[in-house]
Amino acid sequence: xxxxxxxxxxxxxxxxxxxxxxxxxxxxxxxxxxxxxxxxxxxxxxxxxxxxxxxxxxxxxxxxxxxxxxxxxxxxxxxxxxxxxxxxxxxxxxxxxxxxxxxxxxxxxxxxxxxxxxxxxxxxxxxxxxxxxxxxxxxxxxxxxxxxxxxxxxxxxxxxxxxxxxxxxxxxxxxxxxxxxxxxxxxxxxxxxxxxxxxxxxxxxxxxxxxxxxxxxxxxxxxxxxxxxxxxxxxxxxxxxxxxxxxxxxxxxxxxxxxxxxxxxxxxxxxxxxxxxxxxxxxxxxxxxxxxxxxxxxxxxxxxxxxxxxxxxxxxxxxxxxxxxxxxxxxxxxxxxxxxxxxxxxxxxxxxxxxxxxxxxxxxxxxxx
Amino acid sequence: xxxxxxxxxxxxxxxxxxxxxxxxxxxxxxxxxxxxxxxxxxxxxxxxxxxxxxxxxxxxxxxxxxxxxxxxxxxxxxxxxxxxxxxxxxxxxxxxxxxxxxxxxxxxxxxxxxxxxxxxxxxxxxxxxxxxxx
Numbered sequence: 363x364x365x366x367x368x369x370x371x372x373x374x375x376x377x378x379x380x381x382x383x384x385x386x387x388x389x390x391x392x393x394x395x396x397x398x399x400x401x402x403x404x405x406x407x408x409x410x411x412x413x414x415x416x417x418x419x420x421x422x423x424x425x426x427x428x429x430x431x432x433x434x435x436x437x438x439x440x441x442x443x444x445x446x447x448x449x450x451x452x453x454x455x456x457x458x459x460x461x462x463x464x465x466x467x468x469x470x471x472x473x474x475x476x477x478x479x480x481x482x483x484x485x486x487x488x489x490x491x492x493x494x495x496x497x498x499x500x501x502x503x504x505x506x507x508x509x510x511x512x513x514x515x516x517x518x519x520x521x522x523x524x525x526x527x528x529x530x531x532x533x534x535x536x537x538x539x540x541x542x543x544x545x546x547x548x549x550x551x552x553x554x555x556x557x558x559x560x561x562x563x564x565x566x567x568x569x570x571x572x573x574x575x576x577x578x579x580x581x582x583x584x585x586x587x588x589x590x591x592x593x594x595x596x597x598x599x600x601x602x603x604x605x606x607x608x609x610x611x612x613x614x615x616x617x618x619x620x621x622x623x624x625x626x627x628x629x630x631x632x633x634x635x636x637x638x639x640x641x642x643x644x645x646x647x648x649x650x651x652x653x654x655x656x657x658x659x660x661x662x663x664x665x666x667x668x669x670x671x672x673x674x675x676x677x678x679x680x681x682x683x684x685x686x687x688x689x690x691x692x693x694x695x696x697x698x699x700x701x702x703x704x705x706x707x708x709x710x711x712x713x714x715x716x717x718x719x720x721x722x723x724x725x726x727x728x729x730x731x
Numbered sequence: 732x733x734x735x736x737x738x739x740x741x742x743x744x745x746x747x748x749x750x751x752x753x754x755x756x757x758x759x760x761x762x763x764x765x766x767x768x769x770x771x772x773x774x775x776x777x778x779x780x781x782x783x784x785x786x787x788x789x790x791x792x793x794x795x796x797x798x799x800x801x802x803x804x805x806x807x808x809x810x811x812x813x814x815x816x817x818x819x820x821x822x823x824x825x826x827x828x829x830x831x832x833x834x835x836x837x838x839x840x841x842x843x844x845x846x847x848x849x850x851x852x853x854x855x856x857x858x859x860x861x862x863x864x865x
Contacts (some may be wrong), residue, residue, distance in 0.1 A: 397799065401772065401773050402772055402773050403773040403798065594798060597799075660776070660778075662775070662776050662796050664801065686798065
């Protein structure tokens with residue numbers, strides 16, 4: 363539990379409140395974040411059945427603005443940002459020339475010439491430099507991470523809890539839509555997005571207002587079963603929904619196609635960094651695929667475990683956990699294409715013992731609409 | 732739960748790896764402490780040895796996993812496994828709810844009647860945990 367580097371952990375504006383609430387705090391990408399408040403399983407189930415409240419202020423925000431803003435976003439991100447109207451967001455990725463992930467991101471179009479890229483905390487500096495390197499013409503790229511805190515309220519009761527605290531009507535906001543207005547009395551971006559597989563919202567607001575809004579949402583959700591949630595539940599929720607975690611499931615060694623994220627790559631939009639490599643892989647096929655599996659034998663697969671087949675090492679587990687809602691031991695692994703079909707069997711080496719697993723359809727959990 | 736709330740029965744002895752031990756005649760019952768279960772969080776998997784398996788003091792004899800963490804279990808004494816709490820396979824959360832009662836893990840028929848060095852009393856363990864937390 364000791365920090366090796368001696369670098370002090372960064373703290374979000376909610377750190378003092380978390381200490382007050384008795385959260386268990388841990389190092390996450392250099393930030394001191396709550397891993398759990400009460401019980402990871404209770405928090406996970408609260409999000410599935412009622413609502414959960416998360417602080418995700420560590421996430422990075424990069425503003426891209428100017429007449430050539432769209433051209434820059436189209437160049438560095440693989441999804442088609444031209445399809446976004448102001449008020450719409452999309453899941454996308456920054457790619458290397460090899461078609462591997464610099465980062466996975468959300469692209470918000472706030473105005474025709476104004477975008478907000480939301481990036482993983484640990485990649486913020488790298489991404490900012492990457493986007494800046496590709497800038498040309500009339501465009502400003504600003505690392506605005508210090509000016510934005512972010513809360514996420516997720517679950518079937520999220521809209522009902524959040525609505526009374528917002529100036530805008532939440533009901534008409536579609537999935538991956540957002541509106542700008544007041545939340546908790548301050549100017550905010552309220553976006554119908556999340557990382558849990560549930561309906562819910564992510565709220566971008568000034569850091570100095572974040573603790574007050576967090577408290578107000580806790581109060582508003584008290585009778586609705588809302589719980590404050592830590593990163594433990596965030597990780598198990600996103601895995602049940604098969605949402606990739608950068609650094610685990612995707613990184614600079616894995617391509618968009620290998621990760622099963624071909625739908626975010628839009629080669630028809632024109633050139634972008636990584637496009638050629640992805641076209642080659644599309645024609646030639648992928649050497650491995652990221653698949654969802656369930657343990658058949660007893661045991662929990664974990665990140666880094668080896669996938670074995672007929673006595674040979676053939677892949678690796680990128681994420682694995684007990685799924686508190688699906689009540690199964692689940693995971694994601696890169697395996698050769700011939701082991702990637704639903705029903706295929708392989709083993710996971712758990713403490714040097716080959717433990718049987720089977721490929722299953724993903725997501726492991728899909729909410730009923 | 733804050734660490735000060737943890738309870739450590741006087742009748743048990745404790746290891747630095749946070750197992751407890753209760754000796755009756757030649758049989759020792761082993762589990763993990765209140766502090767250990769609270770540190771791990773929701774326990775979802777317990778892997779225990781087979782009956783008759785040999786265990787060695789200070790060596791791992793099994794594994795306990797919470798949703799987020801994997802932790803080895805260390806034998807406080809040497810001997811042969813005389814009983815295994817198989818109920819934990821279906822209900823591993825019992826370790827969180829009742830770590831000194833129904834959450835026990837194995838019973839060891841102790842091979843060496845000599846006292847294993849390094850075991851702590853309740854008071855010594857409480858101090859050890861407080862020091863570790865700070």
